Amino acid sequence: MSTRRFGARYGATVRKRVxxxxxxxxxxxxxxxxxxxxxxxxxxxxxxxxxxxxxxGGAAFEPISDTNAKFLSILEQYKKR
Ligand SMILES: [Zn+2]
Structure with a gap:
């Protein structure tokens, strides 16, 4: 019982992450x-x-991290000038 419960919880966490x-x-x-x-x-x-x-280049699994987003918006503003 206890092993099964642990196994299910562990599996769900990993699966969700993946x-x-x-x-x-x-x-x-x-x-x-x-x-x-x-x-x-x-x-x-x-x-x-x-x-x-x-x-x-971006964050590992997302193209734009917060830092990149800020950088890109600065770049956009620069281009418009
Ligand atoms: Zn494109």
């Missing part, structure tokens, strides 16, 4: 270059846009 990572990896994100949803996970921390070929 699922969350897999979802983030498989999901497409908006490309900061062409603004289309073509950004795909290529490798650890590397994202590539299937639409325009734009490559960028």
């Amino acid at each position: 699922e969350a990572i897999e979802k983030k990896k498989k999901a497409r994100y908006q490309c900061p270059h062409c603004k289309k949803e073509g950004l795909e996970w290529v490798a650890f921390g590397i994202w590539e846009c299937k639409n325009c070929g734009f490559k960028m």
